[in-house]
Amino acid sequence: MKQPLVSTLFDFIASRIPLHKLDVRHMITEKEVPVHRMSWGYYVGGLALFFFIIQVFTGMMLLFYYEPTVSEAHESVEYITHFVTMGALIRNLHAWSASFMIFCVIAHMLSALAMKAFAKPREITWIAGVLLLLITFGFGFTGYLLPWNQIAVNATKVGLASIDQMGQYLPAALSHLAEDVRVTIQGAPAIGQATLSRFFALHVVILPLMIFGVIGLHVLSVQLHGMSPGIEDKPRRKDKFFPIFILKDFKEWGIAFLVLFILSLCLPFDSLFPYPLLEPYNALGSTPDGIKPEWYFYFVYYPMELLPFWVIIVVMTFATLGLFAAPWIFKGTSHKTMRWIASAIAAYMIVMTLFGENIYHAIKG
Amino acid sequence: MLNTFLLLLTFLIAGSSFAYPEFQRFSQNNSGRPINCAMCHANGDGPEGASRGQIGSLTPDELNKLNAARSAFAPGVPIQSPILNAFGNNIITVIGKTKFLELRAHPEQLAEVYGYQSDLDSDGIADAQEYLEGTHTLNNVHGNPMKLFLHNLKTFRLHVILIVLATIAGFYGFSHLLNGFAASSNTKSSVERYP
Structure with a gap:
């Protein structure tokens, strides 16, 4: 007899989050981590968590001085950078660790894909991971606007305008939906104080609450099911999660902090942008040259500039749905094929991030 | 006027x-x-x-x-x-x-x-x-990112030396902890196996 849908769903959740197995002593004393050629992927997840912790602490420090109003936001960021003791260092730590965090989240997701870490019973771990990736992009998008300078506001305008563009591909009855979504995010018909307030609320309250919840689910799920085997063959050996893996993780965190600290101390993040883009946003001025999103959006930004918009919508929709449904789509796929798929995605992202601008100029002239 | x-x-x-x-x-x-x-x-x-x-x-x-x-x-x-x-x-x-x-x-x-x-x-x-x-x-x-980096590295050399020393000290400590735990877990497991 066929089971009702609700019952099937409950069975699925119960088997994927087996809370009855929650035994802290067992986790600490018995949990093991396989050691093999792909085990670097386990550490990248820990690094993403480390950079997130840095984000939380530096973000809280920036909150002491940052003013989320269109008249004060830019000045308060300048004040932090030039007049607050160690303000430039804290701001650089926040900016650099944001980029590192996003890099680690992407690398962790690709390594999990290559290791087929989403296979049963780890579907919820994977779905939580995909949600974490999307929330992390959300942090990047909302945080970019907060300094309220030329590049921040104009790049956000471009991002929000792309939501409007989606409207023309929807059925007539739903065509206003895209504009409604854009205005809801924006808070007003045009970008202004309402937008800044909403992005600020999203960046410092709503997204952090969401990410804490999803990280909790992700980590709990990893603890309940253990690390995925990662490869078909037997691992070289198995390390105890506590204390061996944890201590190795801490050593990596030490190296990561060393690199992050030196970079933040010696290389201001702002030096990577042309200076007119760092001037306060001028609503009456023309859009300056060189407006583009942060590097982690290049993989979608440059194709968007080159291809018809509907192609991007179709590809992005399928890619996002495909990511969520990966445990079912690739159920019978071999580890070797998964490694090829993950490598192809990684290669695409690297090429678009490093050479996207060159490709754009080569094609557009 | x-x-x-x-x-x-x-x-x-x-x-x-x-x-x-x-x-x-x-x-x-x-x-x-x-x-x-x-x-x-x-x-x-x-x-x-x-x-x-x-x-x-x-x-x-x-x-x-x-x-x-x-x-x-x-x-x-x-x-x-x-x-x-x-x-x-x-x-x-x-x-x-x-x-x-x-x-x-x-x-x-x-x-x-x-x-x-x-x-x-x-x-x-x-x-x-x-x-x-x-x-x-x-x-x-x-400024030019590489030139700024090198100039700041020179300006903050004391800070950089201190953070490198702190990292090396941390590594030394963690490595010893790792070795210690590994040794103790081996001893413990042998005790469990051969009481």
């Missing part, structure tokens, strides 16, 4: 003779970076207009300073033009207005004539070099 007259006069003169985009264009083409008037002017949109740092917003006292700056034809005369920033004022002070006007035909020579001694924002990159590289001469967090 006099103020209004002065203001009108300044507007008339300024419109044709006080914006020199040759230097901006050169810097932009030479560096490949977008540049705006804030390279030398107090306002990023240039001297014309009524916003802060533009001619239309100047007080009588500032107009006097502007006129004094305009007559600084010889080098070595300190000026404080309210429509220029510190770099713009320093260019006129160092090379004089006459030479500056001559260089409009050869903006690439400005760096050499101005010299590489001045570094107004103390970021370790000379103003003239920043002019060539299209970075901001008055913002110490803006």
Whole structure:
């Protein structure tokens, strides 16, 4: 007899989050981590968590001085950078660790894909991971606007305008939906104080609450099911999660902090942008040259500039749905094929991030 | 009345003779970076207009300073033009207005004539070099990334040495902890296996 849908769903959740197995002593004393050629992927997840912790602490420090109003936001960021003791260092730590965090989240997701870490019973771990990736992009998008300078506001305008563009591909009855979504995010018909307030609320309250919840689910799920085997063959050996893996993780965190600290101390993040883009946003001025999103959006930004918009919508929709449904789509796929798929995605992202601008100029002239 | 007259006069003169985009264009083409008037002017949109740092917003006292700056034809005369920033004022002070006007035909020579001694924002990159590289001469967090990195590495060498030492000490401690735990777990498991 066929089971009702609700019952099937409950069975699925119960088997994927087996809370009855929650035994802290067992986790600490018995949990093991396989050691093999792909085990670097386990550490990248820990690094993403480390950079997130840095984000939380530096973000809280920036909150002491940052003013989320269109008249004060830019000045308060300048004040932090030039007049607050160690303000430039804290701001650089926040900016650099944001980029590192996003890099680690992407690398962790690709390594999990290559290791087929989403296979049963780890579907919820994977779905939580995909949600974490999307929330992390959300942090990047909302945080970019907060300094309220030329590049921040104009790049956000471009991002929000792309939501409007989606409207023309929807059925007539739903065509206003895209504009409604854009205005809801924006808070007003045009970008202004309402937008800044909403992005600020999203960046410092709503997204952090969401990410804490999803990280909790992700980590709990990893603890309940253990690390995925990662490869078909037997691992070289198995390390105890506590204390061996944890201590190795801490050593990596030490190296990561060393690199992050030196970079933040010696290389201001702002030096990577042309200076007119760092001037306060001028609503009456023309859009300056060189407006583009942060590097982690290049993989979608440059194709968007080159291809018809509907192609991007179709590809992005399928890619996002495909990511969520990966445990079912690739159920019978071999580890070797998964490694090829993950490598192809990684290669695409690297090429678009490093050479996207060159490709754009080569094609557009 | 006099103020209004002065203001009108300044507007008339300024419109044709006080914006020199040759230097901006050169810097932009030479560096490949977008540049705006804030390279030398107090306002990023240039001297014309009524916003802060533009001619239309100047007080009588500032107009006097502007006129004094305009007559600084010889080098070595300190000026404080309210429509220029510190770099713009320093260019006129160092090379004089006459030479500056001559260089409009050869903006690439400005760096050499101005010299590489001045570094107004103390970021370790000379103003003239920043002019060539299209970075901001008055913002110490803006400059050629590699040059800034090397300059700051030198400036903060003590901090860097301390953080490297702290990391090495941490590594030493963690490695010993790891070895200790590994040894104890091996002993424990052998005890469990062979009680």
